[in-house]
Amino acid sequence: MLKKILEINNLMVNYGQVKAVKNISFEVNKGEIVSILGSNGAGKTSTLFGIMNVVKNKGRIKFKGINISNIPTYKRVKSGLILCPENRRVFYELSVEENLKMGAFIRGNIKKNLKKVYDLFPKLYDRKKQNAGSLSGGEQQMLAIGRSLMGDPELFMLDEPSLGLAPIITDEIFNILLKLKKEGISILLVEQNAIKSLEISDRAYILENGKIIQSENAKELLNNKKIKKAYIGM
Numbered sequence: 001m002l003k004k005i006l007e008i009n010n011l012m013v014n015y016g017q018v019k020a021v022k023n024i025s026f027e028v029n030k031g032e033i034v035s036i037l038g039s040n041g042a043g044k045t046s047t048l049f050g051i052m053n054v055v056k057n058k059g060r061i062k063f064k065g066i067n068i069s070n071i072p073t074y075k076r077v078k079s080g081l082i083l084c085p086e087n088r089r090v091f092y093e094l095s096v097e098e099n100l101k102m103g104a105f106i107r108g109n110i111k112k113n114l115k116k117v118y119d120l121f122p123k124l125y126d127r128k129k130q131n132a133g134s135l136s137g138g139e140q141q142m143l144a145i146g147r148s149l150m151g152d153p154e155l156f157m158l159d160e161p162s163l164g165l166a167p168i169i170t171d172e173i174f175n176i177l178l179k180l181k182k183e184g185i186s187i188l189l190v191e192q193n194a195i196k197s198l199e200i201s202d203r204a205y206i207l208e209n210g211k212i213i214q215s216e217n218a219k220e221l222l223n224n225k226k227i228k229k230a231y232i233g234m
């Protein structure tokens with residue numbers, strides 16, 4: 001059985017003179033939750049954008065053992081690599097259900113996956129005809145996650161899913177991630193909420209100024225005093 005679902009080698013993302021991601025290498029094994037932690041501007045979003053090929057990037061990206069470095073974004077999605085972007089980016093003028101259906105535009109069975117998403121997020125079912133713009137922040141985040149799940153991710157990447165949410169909603173969302181892991185979905189989580197992410201992660205990488213400065217078992221990082229002080233704010 002193939003162990004690594006994602007292998008990144010020397011990924012680089014530049015915006016003109018700004019070197020956002022500097023030759024980083026890391027991997028996600030099948031069935032793992034892996035976190036990338038780091039402060040504002042460390043390069044977390046750019047790393048995910050590079051993996052999805054929505055920004056110019058260099059390096060080698062292997063997904064399910066296949067080199068996808070030169071294939072366009074929609075083909076990456078089609079193969080099961082799916083990103084839930086920062087700030088939810090739901091379509092405000094569309095209904096909840098229309099938003100969800102958009103998630104299956106490239107990949108995924110609409111009927112089967114709608115049922116799956118509504119089972120996971122009953123609140124979305126209750127509000128399925130409402131415009132997404134009328135939902136609370138937490139509900140919009142659930143909708144963004146639900147929309148991604150409509151595409152049957154094999155590797156699900158999430159950019160700051162806890163941003164701006166109350167702790168109780170964050171807990172709800174992180175519990176959903178654990179449920180998805182149990183279903184066999186591999187997860188790459190980018191977060192500023194280091195403690196919460198480490199609690200649900202198997203491993204984590206710390207990104208600083210576009211470089212990985214540490215990679216470790218999540219529980220060890222949680223107990224590392226130096227790391228706690230510098231990155232977890234304790």
Ligand code: ATP
Pocket residue numbers: 015018019020038039040041042043044045046047
């Ligand atoms: P945040 O948590 O604030 O989103 P991040 O860790 O995700 O931070 P990135 O958004 O990847 O970091 O940004 C990394 C660096 O690249 C920062 O210095 C940022 O200012 C710069 N950057 C990001 N996007 C662009 C862009 N479109 N053009 C120019 N510079 C950019």
